[in-house]
Amino acid sequence: QLQLQESGPGLVKPSETLSLTCTVSGGSISSSSSYWDWIRQSPGKGLEWIANIYYSGSTYLNPSLQSRVTISVDTSKNQFSLKLTSVTAADTAVYYCARSAGFSMRRGLYFGLDVWGQGTTVAVSS
């Protein structure tokens, strides 16, 4: 079945760039009915949606992070990635990648995060 796995450094220095990759296995990232999302969770702010991307490269970004976030996709490797620049302690969190599956219903197309990676803890500290 579809599995997602985050990878990247667990410790990033303040002002540097956080880089994470999500590898998709058991299915294609080029699925026409899926978006691919990054979400983070910190004790202070709960669950925060960061961004998502379609296999074509179309993206949606959270405006609160937009100036610092880049999300990209590599269909040849079945991976998508997140870069967050100029990090501070406030960016310390568990980062999850997830599939946003499209559910086609008579009343419309609905999305839900149906497959998640296990999460990776990223600490921002010198």
Added chain:
Amino acid sequence: DVQLTQSPSSLSASVGDSVTITCRASETIRTYFNWYQQKPGKAPKLLIYAASSLQTGVPSRFSGSGSETHFTLAINSLQPEDFATYYCQQTYSTPYTFGQGTKLDIK
């Protein structure tokens, strides 16, 4: 951004009880709304999508209802594995937002 407010923030119940969790949106989101369950150290799990559709594999004791700005998650006959934190999410407009969570623990 659409703000989601869950209530209660925490809830104590016993095995076999039925409980209801509420989520209110700051503006209408039609039925672009999901519920998730999260256990400690684990990723959230999708329970309900489109406000009332049960995700494949989720027990039928879970049900969702609501539209526009008021949504509820009902759990009938609580089982030991249901004690967890529950989150709501809207996918009507970006940025997609989550509620602050409702922690359900054993009385």
